[in-house]
Amino acid sequence: MFYYITRIFSDHFMKWVVFWPQSIPYQSLGPLGPFTQYLVDHHQTLMHNGYWLAWLIHVGESLYAMVLCKYKGITNGRTRLLWFIQTFLFGIASLSILIAYRPKHKKKT
Known part of the structure; x- marks a missing residue:
């Protein structure tokens, strides 16, 4: 928190x-x-560029979260959207949770 x-x-x-x-x-x-x-x-120019770079990084992390959702079998559109939003807002803190997620594989009978 x-x-x-x-x-x-x-x-x-x-x-x-x-x-x-x-x-x-x-x-x-x-x-x-x-x-x-x-x-x-x-350092105003550096701060201005850093601000926009941080936004760009968050967009990249969010897009990567979408790729991870697909890779980990998360297919529900609402869930994927929520992962995108959460990762955009909280960055690597959110993305690390998704990276650590290990889905249980269903056994074929």
Whole structure:
């Protein structure tokens, strides 16, 4: 649970830093304030590109989740869609669960 809350907070904070840096109250962020101010002042292009790269990686992970669903025999369309959405939102944390999933094979009689 802590991971998910941290993840959601950091995603929103990154979006705020990249797109609206002038509205951030740096002095109110404690030790995070000066560091964030430094990144905004000296590495804005890198942060902007990193933001979009992270989105691209999440799309790639989500598409890979679809491939894994097919490989592991998950054929229900709703289930596959939910894996796609979950992996898009939570990245490798979600994908690792799908990777670790070992379906039980049915014996042929």
